[in-house]
Amino acid sequence: MEAFLVSTGVVALAEIGDKTQLLALVLAARFRKPVPIILGTLAATLLNHALAGAAGRFVANLIGPAAMRWILGISFIAMAVWTLIPDRLDDKEQSQPSRFGPFLTTLVAFFVLEMGDKTQIATVALAAQYASLVGVVAGTTLGMMIANVPVVLLGNGMAKRLPLRVVHGIAAAIFLVMGLVVLVSPML
Numbered sequence: 001m002e003a004f005l006v007s008t009g010v011v012a013l014a015e016i017g018d019k020t021q022l023l024a025l026v027l028a029a030r031f032r033k034p035v036p037i038i039l040g041t042l043a044a045t046l047l048n049h050a051l052a053g054a055a056g057r058f059v060a061n062l063i064g065p066a067a068m069r070w071i072l073g074i075s076f077i078a079m080a081v082w083t084l085i086p087d088r089l090d091d092k093e094q095s096q097p098s099r100f101g102p103f104l105t106t107l108v109a110f111f112v113l114e115m116g117d118k119t120q121i122a123t124v125a126l127a128a129q130y131a132s133l134v135g136v137v138a139g140t141t142l143g144m145m146i147a148n149v150p151v152v153l154l155g156n157g158m159a160k161r162l163p164l165r166v167v168h169g170i171a172a173a174i175f176l177v178m179g180l181v182v183l184v185s186p187m188l
Contacts, residue, residue, distance in 0.1 A: 020119075
């Protein structure tokens with residue numbers, strides 16, 4: 001349960017103001033069909049985070065506990081710094097015409113955009129730290145949905161009201177604390 005709750009909270013906070021949230025806003029404005037966009041986001045996130053979680057478990061099994069403790073601790077601290085750097089969509093990414101409907105466009109766009117993103121890297125690190133792969137993937141996926149579904153449903157008005165610097169600061173603090181706890185406590 002801890003893996004699920006920590007994964008949900010960390011990703012939900014880290015995702016606010018992220019480029020995938022901006023993509024959700026762009027797709028909602030373009031298609032004006034929230035259900036296929038939400039389902040495409042869910043499918044892409046499940047697939048992406050399942051792969052990232054599997055990679056995290058694989059790495060955790062290859063590396064000894066002492067090395068893994070340092071890698072995870074430093075990774076979480078790096079995630080804290082990365083969370084403070086705002087994301088934006090490039091004009092090129094926004095202007096590409098869609099050949100597919102809203103579901104398939106969302107599925108492909110979210111999956112590709114999430115590759116190497118901070119929430120995917122966080123999923124790898126969380127899966128390496130926690131034994132519950134299902135808990136981590138379910139939690140990170142729920143965190144993505146918590147951050148992106150309101151944007152799809154409510155659009156730009158809500159996004160403008162969120163104090164992004166405060167939210168990013170809280171997410172960064174959580175990553176920093178997690179990194180420090182991992183570094184100073186006995187691991188795995």
